[in-house]
Amino acid sequence: MAAAAPKRRMGLEKIGLYDVGRAIGKGNFATVRIARHRIAKTKVAVKSIDVSKLDKENLIKLEREVKIVTMIDHPHIVKCYEIMRVDNMLYIVSEYCSTGELYATLMGKGRVTEDIARKWFTETAAAVSYLHNKGIVHRDLKTENILLGKDSKIKLIDFGFSNFQTPDQLLNTWCGSPPYAAPELLLGNSYDGMKADIWSMGVLLYILVTGGFPFGSESVNDLKRSVLSGVVKIPYWVSVECADFIRKMLVLNPTKRMTIQNVLAHRWMHIRNDVKKQVQNLESSIRPTPSKLNPTIMMFMQQHGKWTEEQIIDAVLGRNFESPIFATYELLADKVKIGSLEGTGEEYPRRGSRGSILSGRANVDEQPLTPTISAHQLAQLNLSSPDCDSDDSSNSDLCDESPLSSLEPNHKQFTLPRGLDLMGNRFENRRHTLCASEQLLSPNLMGQFPPPNLLLNNFTMSPLGFPPMPEGQAAEFPFPSLHPALGAFPTTDLSKMLPVPKSERRASAGETLLPTNFDLQQHLANLSANPVSFPTVEEEGRSYLAKYGGKRNTVHCLGNQIGGGVQNPIPRYQRTPYAKAPPAERRSSWASPSLSQQQQSHLEKIFKDALQTNNDISRLHKEFKNLSHGCAQSQITNEGSSLACPQISITDEYNRQHNIAPSASSFDPVSIFQKNAQEVVFGQRPATAIGFSSTSFSGMSTPEQTTRSMDDRVRSIVCTLPFAEVVEELKSSLNILKIPFAETQEMVYEPQVTEMRRLSLPSGVEIGVAVLPPEHKSHVEFAIINNDSPTSEILCDQLICRLRMIDPNWSSE
Numbered sequence: 047m048a049a050a051a052p053k054r055r056m057g058l059e060k061i062g063l064y065d066v067g068r069a070i071g072k073g074n075f076a077t078v079r080i081a082r083h084r085i086a087k088t089k090v091a092v093k094s095i096d097v098s099k100l101d102k103e104n105l106i107k108l109e110r111e112v113k114i115v116t117m118i119d120h121p122h123i124v125k126c127y128e129i130m131r132v133d134n135m136l137y138i139v140s141e142y143c144s145t146g147e148l149y150a151t152l153m154g155k156g157r158v159t160e161d162i163a164r165k166w167f168t169e170t171a172a173a174v175s176y177l178h179n180k181g182i183v184h185r186d187l188k189t190e191n192i193l194l195g196k197d198s199k200i201k202l203i204d205f206g207f208s209n210f211q212t213p214d215q216l217l218n219t220w221c222g223s224p225p226y227a228a229p230e231l232l233l234g235n236s237y238d239g240m241k242a243d244i245w246s247m248g249v250l251l252y253i254l255v256t257g258g259f260p261f262g263s264e265s266v267n268d269l270k271r272s273v274l275s276g277v278v279k280i281p282y283w284v285s286v287e288c289a290d291f292i293r294k295m296l297v298l299n300p301t302k303r304m305t306i307q308n309v310l311a312h313r314w315m316h317i318r319n320d321v322k323k324q325v326q327n328l329e330s331s332i333r334p335t336p337s338k339l340n341p342t343i344m345m346f347m348q349q350h351g352k353w354t355e356e357q358i359i360d361a362v363l364g365r366n367f368e369s370p371i372f373a374t375y376e377l378l379a380d381k382v383k384i385g386s387l388e389g390t391g392e393e394y395p396r397r398g399s400r401g402s403i404l405s406g407r408a409n410v411d412e413q414p415l416t417p418t419i420s421a422h423q424l425a426q427l428n429l430s431s432p433d434c435d436s437d438d439s440s441n442s443d444l445c446d447e448s449p450l451s452s453l454e455p456n457h458k459q460f461t462l463p464r465g466l467d468l469m470g471n472r473f474e475n476r477r478h479t480l481c482a483s484e485q486l487l488s489p490n491l492m493g494q495f496p497p498p499n500l501l502l503n504n505f506t507m508s509p510l511g512f513p514p515m516p517e518g519q520a521a522e523f524p525f526p527s528l529h530p531a532l533g534a535f536p537t538t539d540l541s542k543m544l545p546v547p548k549s550e551r552r553a554s555a556g557e558t559l560l561p562t563n564f565d566l567q568q569h570l571a572n573l574s575a576n577p578v579s580f581p582t583v584e585e586e587g588r589s590y591l592a593k594y595g596g597k598r599n600t601v602h603c604l605g606n607q608i609g610g611g612v613q614n615p616i617p618r619y620q621r622t623p624y625a626k627a628p629p630a631e632r633r634s635s636w637a638s639p640s641l642s643q644q645q646q647s648h649l650e651k652i653f654k655d656a657l658q659t660n661n662d663i664s665r666l667h668k669e670f671k672n673l674s675h676g677c678a679q680s681q682i683t684n685e686g687s688s689l690a691c692p693q694i695s696i697t698d699e700y701n702r703q704h705n706i707a708p709s710a711s712s713f714d715p716v717s718i719f720q721k722n723a724q725e726v727v728f729g730q731r732p733a734t735a736i737g738f739s740s741t742s743f744s745g746m747s748t749p750e751q752t753t754r755s756m757d758d759r760v761r762s763i764v765c766t767l768p769f770a771e772v773v774e775e776l777k778s779s780l781n782i783l784k785i786p787f788a789e790t791q792e793m794v795y796e797p798q799v800t801e802m803r804r805l806s807l808p809s810g811v812e813i814g815v816a817v818l819p820p821e822h823k824s825h826v827e828f829a830i831i832n833n834d835s836p837t838s839e840i841l842c843d844q845l846i847c848r849l850r851m852i853d854p855n856w857s858s859e
């Protein structure tokens with residue numbers, strides 16, 4: 047039943063104090079993956095770069111990026127927590143924004159209203175103003191480098207091309223993305239990076255309010271021509287103020303172009319918006335280097351991280367980004383909104399006020415050797431992160447079957463409707479930053495740019511899609527040719543945007559990354575020739591089972607007992623009522639509320655019999671038929687056997703999260719069980735009858751109960767004491783601690799069926815006890831499946847300690 051906890055973190059790589067999961071982004075040289083800090087339990091983004099693959103120029107750039115990200119701290123810039131260097135790899139750990147790129151949002155929405163545009167643009171401008179005031183230029187402002195955090199807050203990322211610039215200095219390196227590049231860059235001139243940023247901001251605002259790019263082009267040369275023409279066509283629905291603003295940012299002559307101060311002062315920015323106050327508030331919310339350290343966090347870190355007070359003080363006040371201590375403190379501080387805890391009089395004094403800088407101890411009050419934390423303090427550490435979406439109590443969306451392949455997972459697993467498929471796969475369509483050297487993109491060589499690519503082909507055609515019809519006008523303009531914006535925007539059918547063939551993705555500097563016209567034609571031909579078809583539910587079920595071997599995440603029954611010796615693909619140590627499979631493999635089983643306890647017991651009994659009588663499941667099959675009789679809302683025929691099991695619903699984590707199938711699919715579990723099932727679940731949750739994996743796209747029934755995502759925070763112990771004694775000990779410990787619990791009895795269907803006792807605590811801790819072969823010892827598992835918190839961890843630790851005390855022969859798995 048149980049295993050050592052680390053082994054359960056399937057698919058999660060451990061780097062430093064992080065469990066690193068699936069990839070969420072890919073850049074020129076970097077892969078960005080989602081991760082979770084093991085102490086703070088905060089989700090973060092980890093950008094990994096293999097430095098051995100970088101040339102000297104890119105190494106310098108990388109070190110500059112590191113320098114810049116560790117010196118900036120702004121509410122609208124993704125915050126860096128830690129820099130790790132392991133072997134050839136460099137990892138930049140930063141706050142995680144789950145909502146994704148503005149680019150993807152715009153791909154879905156098209157243009158946004160001017161009010162929304164104003165909010166996002168003001169936040170971006172505040173971040174750029176902060177950078178420019180610090181003498182930093184971003185040089186790659188674009189919708190792909192703007193993420194949306196919690197509450198749709200803008201978070202600027204990607205400082206790969208940022209640099210320092212003194213007031214009179216001009217820069218020479220060509221970098222950025224062509225559609226956002228200022229004319230002086232396109233011309234290959236030396237340039238003022240700050241003014242180049244303003245140009246990119248002009249393009250950004252244009253995209254926000256129109257849904258398309260301002261300059262059309264068939265190629266970089268055409269783009270250049272279009273930019274240098276000085277003509278910016280702005281559709282009629284854009285307000286006069288906004289059009290004026292855009293034009294002032296897209297001024298060809300950089301010396302006449304707006305500065306960031308002018309941007310913040312433009313009247314469009316002030317419509318229903320107190321920009322000055324907003325920017326001031328933002329600047330004042332930038333946390334200064336803490337003068338005092340939070341005592342609760344200090345104690346928590348001493349207990350959980352086993353660091354000394356001195357180590358913590360040194361790392362935090364020294365802002366040592368290469369120390370896990372600093373990152374842990376900052377992550378915890380962000381959770382408790384440190385500001386609210388400061389000034390309580392209990393703080394640790396800042397380094398500067400101490401007598402001895404070296405020891406850091408002179409003025410520090412002696413703390414108790416074993417610091418204690420009150421429940422109240424612990425609760426504060428468990429607060430959500432105030433700003434970003436980093437707080438999370440589970441690793442549920444960290445893992446994937448194959449972390450790196452997850453860059454294109456859904457493309458393969460689901461057949462999406464045509465438009466969605468092509469638009470939604472941002473990894474295929476997204477534009478990448480070109481990082482060309484000056485020579486490569488010098489005016490003379492620009493004409494020799496590689497073959498036209500789709501992105502550039504579609505500049506005029508609004509890669510973000512045809513501008514949505516003005517509200518209420520759609521009916522009046524049924525045909526694209528009649529669209530009021532037609533004069534300015536040649537139409538493009540976005541559904542025909544072509545995914546970039548892998549072979550053509552650019553790997554590095556200055557490459558073109560998109561397909562040629564030939565590929566486009568081929569693609570269009572294929573589109574009409576092969577209309578997209580959805581797999582049937584059965585096909586999905588079968589293909590999922592074929593792929594994942596019917597894995598599921600709860601009580602197990604060996605598949606090789608059934609249907610001819612297929613080995614259960616899940617190693618014994620992972621087969622636990624609490625272990626979590628990576629999300630790609632995981633699915634939730636929703637049970638039938640109509641399945642009574644009695645019916646369930648009956649099914650269990652038949653199943654047990656089936657195991658003992660040569661795996662004959664015909665009775666079970668019949669039973670399902672009987673069960674389904676009279677409630678056949680969704681008749682599903684599966685190769686001759688017509689069964690209706692509308693209440694046995696299967697969906698998967700991905701569908702649920704992405705609302706693809708808000709409901710689940712139902713299909714005939716018995717037929718699939720006969721052919722493919724490796725495991726069967728009875729009694730996983732009180733009402734669950736049977737569970738299979740599925741990657742269903744088409745939903746049919748409604749989940750009757752919300753699934754609880756299984757966290758992998760599992761502890762375990764193997765006791766030599768009898769099962770009943772272990773259960774009693776746990777129950778009496780909980781009673782002493784005055785912690786209520788619900789007790790349920792379940793069966794674990796191993797070759798030898800055994801009883802399992804489950805104690806469910808309202809705080810989200812689940813304790814399972816079962817006697818398991820081969821030793822027939824009492825295996826106890828503790829899982830925090832909800833509201834992951836240090837308090838829950840401490841409770842599990844205490845109970846484990848208690849069991850160890852009464853059972854000197856205990857062992858770990």
Ligand SMILES: Nc1ncnc2c1ncn2[C@@H]1O[C@H](COP(=O)(O)OP(=O)(O)OP(=O)(O)O)[C@@H](O)[C@H]1O
Nearest residue numbers: 071072073074075076078091141142143204206479
């Ligand atoms: N903090 C984050 N939270 C969520 N997603 C992120 C985060 N940081 C990066 N990403 C995702 O990873 C992608 C690549 O990250 P980033 O732009 O930093 O890499 P890069 O190598 O500099 O990319 P490029 O070559 O496009 O400039 C982003 O576009 C974004 O989708």
